[in-house]
Amino acid sequence: MSLSVRLRHRLPGFALDAAFDAPPGVTALFGRSGAGKTTIVNAVAGLLRPDAARVVIEDAVLCDTDAGIWTPPHRRRVGYVFQDARLFPHLSVRANLTYGARFTGRRPRAPFDHVVGVLGLAALLDRSPGALSGGEKQRVAIGRALLSAPRLLLLDEPLAALDDARKAEILPYLERLRDDTQVPILYVSHSAVEVARLATTVVALDAGRVLCAGPADDVLSDPAAVRAIGVREAGSVLTGIVVAQHDDGLTEIAVAAGRLLLPRIAAQAGAQVRVRIEAQDVLLARQRPEGLSALNILPATVRATRRGNGPGVMVQLSAGGELLLARITRRSADALNIVEGADCFAVVKSVSVARLDVGIRDAAPGPRS
Amino acid sequence: MSLSVRLRHRLPGFALDAAFDAPPGVTALFGRSGAGKTTIVNAVAGLLRPDAARVVIEDAVLCDTDAGIWTPPHRRRVGYVFQDARLFPHLSVRANLTYGARFTGRRPRAPFDHVVGVLGLAALLDRSPGALSGGEKQRVAIGRALLSAPRLLLLDEPLAALDDARKAEILPYLERLRDDTQVPILYVSHSAVEVARLATTVVALDAGRVLCAGPADDVLSDPAAVRAIGVREAGSVLTGIVVAQHDDGLTEIAVAAGRLLLPRIAAQAGAQVRVRIEAQDVLLARQRPEGLSALNILPATVRATRRGNGPGVMVQLSAGGELLLARITRRSADALNIVEGADCFAVVKSVSVARLDVGIRDAAPGPRS
Amino acid sequence: MDGFGPEIWQAIALSLKVAFWAVAASLPAGILTGYALARWRFPGKGVLNGLVHLPLILPPVVTGYLLLLAFGPQGPLGRALTALFGGGIAFRWTGAALAAAIMAFPLMVRAIRLAVEAIDPRLEEAAGTLGAPPLWVFATVTLPLAAPGILAGAVLAFAKAMGEFGATITFVSSIPGETRTVPSAIYTFLQVPGAEPAVLWLVALSLAVALSALWISEAVAQRLSRRVRGL
Amino acid sequence: MDGFGPEIWQAIALSLKVAFWAVAASLPAGILTGYALARWRFPGKGVLNGLVHLPLILPPVVTGYLLLLAFGPQGPLGRALTALFGGGIAFRWTGAALAAAIMAFPLMVRAIRLAVEAIDPRLEEAAGTLGAPPLWVFATVTLPLAAPGILAGAVLAFAKAMGEFGATITFVSSIPGETRTVPSAIYTFLQVPGAEPAVLWLVALSLAVALSALWISEAVAQRLSRRVRGL
Amino acid sequence: FAAASLKTALDDAVARWSAQTGTDVRLSFAGSSVLARQIAQGAPADLFISANRGWMRYLAEQGAIDLPTQRDLVGNTLVLVGPAGAPPVDLSDPGAIPARLGDGRLAMALVSAVPAGIYGKAALEHLNLWDPVAHRLAETDNVRAALALVALGAAPLGVVYATDAAAEPRVSVAAVFPDDSHPPITYPAAATPRAGAQARTLLDYLGGAEAAAIFTRHGFRGGA
Numbered sequence A, B: 001m002s003l004s005v006r007l008r009h010r011l012p013g014f015a016l017d018a019a020f021d022a023p024p025g026v027t028a029l030f031g032r033s034g035a036g037k038t039t040i041v042n043a044v045a046g047l048l049r050p051d052a053a054r055v056v057i058e059d060a061v062l063c064d065t066d067a068g069i070w071t072p073p074h075r076r077r078v079g080y081v082f083q084d085a086r087l088f089p090h091l092s093v094r095a096n097l098t099y100g101a102r103f104t105g106r107r108p109r110a111p112f113d114h115v116v117g118v119l120g121l122a123a124l125l126d127r128s129p130g131a132l133s134g135g136e137k138q139r140v141a142i143g144r145a146l147l148s149a150p151r152l153l154l155l156d157e158p159l160a161a162l163d164d165a166r167k168a169e170i171l172p173y174l175e176r177l178r179d180d181t182q183v184p185i186l187y188v189s190h191s192a193v194e195v196a197r198l199a200t201t202v203v204a205l206d207a208g209r210v211l212c213a214g215p216a217d218d219v220l221s222d223p224a225a226v227r228a229i230g231v232r233e234a235g236s237v238l239t240g241i242v243v244a245q246h247d248d249g250l251t252e253i254a255v256a257a258g259r260l261l262l263p264r265i266a267a268q269a270g271a272q273v274r275v276r277i278e279a280q281d282v283l284l285a286r287q288r289p290e291g292l293s294a295l296n297i298l299p300a301t302v303r304a305t306r307r308g309n310g311p312g313v314m315v316q317l318s319a320g321g322e323l324l325l326a327r328i329t330r331r332s333a334d335a336l337n338i339v340e341g342a343d344c345f346a347v348v349k350s351v352s353v354a355r356l357d358v359g360i361r362d363a364a365p366g367p368r369s
Numbered sequence C, D: 001m002d003g004f005g006p007e008i009w010q011a012i013a014l015s016l017k018v019a020f021w022a023v024a025a026s027l028p029a030g031i032l033t034g035y036a037l038a039r040w041r042f043p044g045k046g047v048l049n050g051l052v053h054l055p056l057i058l059p060p061v062v063t064g065y066l067l068l069l070a071f072g073p074q075g076p077l078g079r080a081l082t083a084l085f086g087g088g089i090a091f092r093w094t095g096a097a098l099a100a101a102i103m104a105f106p107l108m109v110r111a112i113r114l115a116v117e118a119i120d121p122r123l124e125e126a127a128g129t130l131g132a133p134p135l136w137v138f139a140t141v142t143l144p145l146a147a148p149g150i151l152a153g154a155v156l157a158f159a160k161a162m163g164e165f166g167a168t169i170t171f172v173s174s175i176p177g178e179t180r181t182v183p184s185a186i187y188t189f190l191q192v193p194g195a196e197p198a199v200l201w202l203v204a205l206s207l208a209v210a211l212s213a214l215w216i217s218e219a220v221a222q223r224l225s226r227r228v229r230g231l
Numbered sequence E: 001f002a003a004a005s006l007k008t009a010l011d012d013a014v015a016r017w018s019a020q021t022g023t024d025v026r027l028s029f030a031g032s033s034v035l036a037r038q039i040a041q042g043a044p045a046d047l048f049i050s051a052n053r054g055w056m057r058y059l060a061e062q063g064a065i066d067l068p069t070q071r072d073l074v075g076n077t078l079v080l081v082g083p084a085g086a087p088p089v090d091l092s093d094p095g096a097i098p099a100r101l102g103d104g105r106l107a108m109a110l111v112s113a114v115p116a117g118i119y120g121k122a123a124l125e126h127l128n129l130w131d132p133v134a135h136r137l138a139e140t141d142n143v144r145a146a147l148a149l150v151a152l153g154a155a156p157l158g159v160v161y162a163t164d165a166a167a168e169p170r171v172s173v174a175a176v177f178p179d180d181s182h183p184p185i186t187y188p189a190a191a192t193p194r195a196g197a198q199a200r201t202l203l204d205y206l207g208g209a210e211a212a213a214i215f216t217r218h219g220f221r222g223g224a
C-alpha cells in the first residue's frame, strides 16, 4: 500500500504547501520544530481540513478538495499516536488499549498480549492514565494505535519521551510491523538514528515546504540533503546478508564491498540486514591500516567530495558499488590527498555500529522466497 | 549553592526511596521510563508532599517532614520546566514568559530579549499557546522558567521534543547558565549526550532507588555505572585548554595526554573546555598508526579492561593521567593483546566529537581569574 | 400540628415522583441541548438558547399559563396528546412533571453545556482516529467526561422541580394526590393566618428530602470527577 | 393599552437596576463559594452546599418570608442595618436586589463551581512554581480560565433576577418606583380582570431585555472561551 | 398596601384623589397574606386594604392597625362561570353541577386558603352542592387562575368573582351565588398606627361616594 499526500493550508503566520508520495514501508517526516510535521499528520488523519488537499491511500481517496471528497476521521482507519498522548482519562489503561478493537472489522489485528509485552505495559493495565509517567503514557498511546488495526499508522514523535533501552525494545517491533504487515507508516521524529533504521522514505520539511524527499538510503547519504537534516546525523546504509554468527559475540555480514563484523544481531544466517553507518564513524586511509582495533576495513573509491563552510569534508565513497559516506576534516583530506577517483580504505569500528542502527529484514525487499 | 535531597514516598504500585546530594552545577537524573524522575522533581518543587522528605538548598530547608517544615511551592523559587509544557492557555506567549517576572524580587534576571533570542521565540511572542507546535511549546516553557529568576532550575526532559539543531542552540545557553550564575540545575534527560555535556553530577535511578550517583566524569566513565545508563552512551570527559584556532576550521586543544584537533569551538584561546569522547568513538592501536584520516592520536596506558556478556570490551585508559574509555570488540582486544598495563595509542576522529559534545567553561572550575 | 398525616406524606411522595420524572424525562433532551449549544454551530442557535432560558426569565405564572394554552384540553398539543394516548396531561401528575421539567430545564442545560465545553475536543478526535463513529465517541468519551456536569445539572433540576410551584399550580392546579405537591401545600398554609407551624413542618420535610438528595449526589459527583481526572 | 407608559418604563428600569446589582454584588461571594466548593475540603462543606441550594428548594414565598423575618424592620439583621446605616433594606430596592441575589445564588454558584472544577490544577501548580502566591494564581490563572463559567453563572443569575418575583414581593412588597419590578407588575396585572394586554406587553418587554442580555453574553462567552482554549 | 385584585379600580380612584389633592400616593399590590405579614413585620404602610376579613383580623390582633378606622370598602359577588354562551345552571338542583362537569373539574381558588375559594366552598356547602364536587375540584393559587382554566376550556365550570367574570369575554355567568350562601365578600380597609392625616383622608375618600362610583364601574359592589 502506498500513500500520496498533496496539501496546501494557511494558518496565521504559517503556510503549508507540501506534496510527497510515500511508498510502502516507513516514511519519515523530518524537520525542525515548527516545520509543519504535525500539521501534515493531522491533515492525513482528517483532524485538520486543509484549504486544498488530496490524500490517497492505495486507491482509496481520503480527501480531495477539488472533487469534494472528504472521508471523516473515523472512517480513515489511521492509527494516530499523538505528540501529546491524549489518553482517555476516564478509562483504565486496558480500556484505552482496547478502545479501537470493536471497530476493526475483519482486518487482522495485532494480538493484545503481544503488544502489551513489547511495550512493557503488563503491570500498568489496571492503572488510570492520570497516574502514569510521561513515557508510560506514550507507550500506552502507541499500543492503543497499534491495536486499532489501522491501514495507516501515524506516529508523531512516538519515542521522544522514552529512554534508549525502551526504544531499543520498541523499534524492532515497529520494524516487524513494517515488514510483516503492509501497513504504511508516517513517522515524525527528530532522531536520525530512528529514521535511518526504520524509514524506507524520508521527507525533509522546512517552513511548511518539502526540502527533499526520496528513498531513505539516498536522502540520508546525500550530503546536500543531509545539511537540512543536521550534519551530525549524515550516514549511509549498506545492505548485506548475515553470513555467520561467531562465538565471540560478533555477527559476520557480507556486504558488496566485503565482510563486516558487527555485535551480535538476532538474525539467522541468510537474513538480509540494513546497516546504517554514520559518516562520522568512518575513517579513511590510503594504505590498509594494520594493528588497529577496528575490525572492518573496506576498500573503496572516492566518488565525490563536498566541502562545506566548516572544517569538515563529506566524502562519498563507492564501496563495492554501494554508497558509503565519510566525514573527515579538511586537514586530513588534504594530507591524505582524498580527491575524486582516489582509492582508499574505509575503517569502521565494530562497536560504532550500535544495535539501534541495525535493522533486520526477514523478507528481502522484493518477492518473498 | 548545592542541593540535598532525601525522599521516601509510596504510590500504589510504586515506592520511591532516594537520597542524593547535588553540588553546584547541573545534576542529571537518569533512568528508565517510570523510574521516578518526575516524582523526585515534583517533590523538590513542592508539588508532591512526600511521606518523608528533607530537601535543602544551600542552607534553606525547603522541607523536612521530621521537623515539620514545609515551604509552599511559590516560595521555593524553583523554575520548573514540566515534561508537559503546561503553558497558560489564556495568555499570549509573551505573557507566559513574563509571568514570573514580578516575583523575582531583587534577584538578577536573565534579560528577556536574550532568552527570547536563544530560544527562537521572537516570532511567536504574540501568539497563543494553543497554536504552537510541540517543540515551540516546550521552548516557551523553558523561557518561562528561566525568566522567573529561580534559585534552582528543574528541567524535566526539556529538549526531548526538539530537533538537534535547536538543541545545539539551547545547550550552550544552559551551559552558560550553569557557569555564569550559581543556579543549580536538576536535569532529567534520556540523552547521554545532553547529560554528559551539561552534568557535573549524575544520579542514576532505577525503580525508585538510586543506582549510583557521583561526579559526571566518574559515573559516565565507570563501566559498571554505564551499564545502568545504557552501554551505547558510555564515554569519558577530558578537560583541556584551547590553544589555538586554525584557519581550516579546527580548534587545537591541549589535554593532559597531548593535543586534540576538534571542529571549531567558539572559545578564546585559554578557555577551558570539557570534551566528551564516547567510548565507541575511540580506536586503539599498539603502534602509532600512520596515514589515517583521524587527526587525534593520544598515547595511553591500559588501566583496566572489563568484559561483559556481549562481544565488547570496555577498556579504561589513562591518557596523561586522565581517564579515557574505549569500547572495542573482544576479538580486537585479543588480537592486539590489550591487557592491563599495555601501552597503546588511542585514535579519535576529529569529527567524531560533534559540537554537541563540547562544553565550554569560561570560568575554570575553581576560583575565577 | 402533626395531625395532618396522610395528606402530607402524599404530597411528599408526589413531589418526589414529580421531581424524579421531571428530571429523568428531560435529561436526554437536556444533554442533547447542552451538547448542541456547546459544540454545534447552526442557524437558530441563539433562538434555541433564548428559548431554553425562557422559563427562567418569565414569571412562573406566565409559563404555567402558556403551558395551559398549549396542553390544555383545548390546546393544540393537549388535543394531540388526547388523540394519541386517549388522555391529556392537564390536571394529572404528568402535567406537574412537565411544568417542573420545563422550569428546571434551563438550569440543567446550563450545567451540561458548561461540562461539555470543558471537555478537550482533542480526546474526541483521538477516539475518532481509533475508528469510533461520532455517536460512539459521544457515548464513550463525551458523556462519561461530562458526567459530573450532567449530574450537577440533574441535581439542580431536581431541587428546582421539588420547589417549583407557580407554573405547576397555574397549569395543573392543586389536586390532592394528583398534583398537590409540597410547595403548593406550603402555599395553602401560608394563605391562612396562624398556620406558620404547619409551614415550618412542611418546609423542614421538603428540605430534608431535597438535601439528602443533594448530599448523595455530591458523593457520587466526587467519585465521578476523580474518575474523570484519571486518578 | 400603551397608555400606561411611565409606570412600565419605571418597572423595567427598576428591574434592570435590581438584577444588575443583585448579580454584581453577589458575584464575589458566588465566585468564592463556587471556588471553595470545587477546590477546598473543609468541615461543613456539605452544609454550605445545602445552604446555597436552599433558595432553589424552598418555595420563593418562604424564602421571602424568611428574609422578611430577618431583615424586616423588626428582624435582627434589619435592626442591625438600621443601627449601622440609618436605614434598612426592607421595602427598598436594595431589598429587592437582595431577594433576587439570594434566589439567583444557587444558579450562579453551580456554574462557577463547574467551571473551576474543569480547570486543570496543574496549571495553577505551574504558576506557583513561577513564584506566584496563591491569591495571585487565583486572580491570574484560575479566574480567567473560569471566566466563561463565571459569565454563564452571572447570566443565569441575571435572568433569574429579572424573572424573580415570589421572594421579592413577599419580602419588599410591590411599591412603584421602589420595588415594583417587571415581574411583580406582571403579577399585579394578572390579578386584575381585563389586564391581559398589559401583561402581554410586559412579558414581551422583559423578554426583550433579558434575551438581549443573553445574546450579548453569548458573544462575550464565545470570545472568552476561545481565549481560554488558547486559540 | 392593597389586595392585588383591586389594582385597576384602586389606581383609578387614587389617581382621581391625587389630582384633587396634589398628594402623591404609592400603591403596593400583592396577595393579602403577603401584605399582612409585611405590615406585621413593620412595613412602611399607611393603609391596608385586604381581600378578606381574616388577614385584617390577624393584624388587628397584633395591634398593627388602627382599629377605629377599619371599614368595609367594597364588596363583590360570587358567580359560577362556564365557557362563553354556556346555558345557566340551576343551583337548586344538586345534580346540575356534576352533570355539567362530566369528567371535567370545577375550577376554584384554594378552598382552604384563598378567599374566593373559602367563600366558594361555603356557598356550595350552604346549597348542599359541596359533596358531589369535593373530589372534582381543580384548585388554583388565585381566583384569576381558576378563571383562566375556564376561559381556556380546561375546566367546564369555575367559581369566581363577578368582577373577574365580567372582564373575561370567553366565559359567561352560569349562575350567581345568593349573597346569603356565603359570608359577605368584603374588602376591609384600615389605617395603620403610623398613618398620617393625609392617609386618613385618603381612606375617607375611598369610603366616599365618588370612589364608590369608580369601584362600581369596575364591577365591584361599591360602598358596602
Ligand SMILES: Nc1ncnc2c1ncn2[C@@H]1O[C@H](COP(=O)(O)OP(=O)(O)OP(=O)(O)O)[C@@H](O)[C@H]1O
Binding pocket: A130, A131, A132, A133, A134, A135, A136, A161, B011, B012, B013, B014, B031, B032, B033, B034, B035, B036, B037, B038, B039, B040, B083
Ligand atoms: N499518582 C500516581 N499513582 C500511582 N502511581 C504513580 C502515580 N504517579 C506516578 N506513578 C508511578 O510512579 C512511577 C514513577 O513515575 P515518574 O513520573 O516519576 O516516572 P519518570 O521517571 O518521570 O518516567 P518518564 O521518563 O516516563 O517520565 C511510574 O511507574 C508511575 O506509573
Ligand SMILES: Nc1ncnc2c1ncn2[C@@H]1O[C@H](COP(=O)(O)OP(=O)(O)OP(=O)(O)O)[C@@H](O)[C@H]1O
Binding pocket: A011, A012, A013, A014, A031, A032, A033, A034, A035, A036, A037, A038, A039, A040, A083, B130, B131, B132, B133, B134, B135, B136, B161
Ligand atoms: N492553529 C494554529 N494557528 C496558527 N499557527 C499554527 C497553528 N497550529 C500550528 N501553527 C504553526 O504552524 C507551524 C507548524 O506547526 P506543527 O505543529 O505542524 O509543527 P511541527 O513540525 O510538528 O513542530 P514540532 O516538532 O515542534 O512539533 C508552527 O509554526 C506553529 O506555530
Ligand SMILES: [Mg+2]
Binding pocket: A037, A038, A039, A083, A156, B133, B134, B135
Ligand atoms: Mg509536532
Ligand SMILES: [Mg+2]
Binding pocket: A133, A134, A135, B037, B038, B039, B083, B156
Ligand atoms: Mg517523567
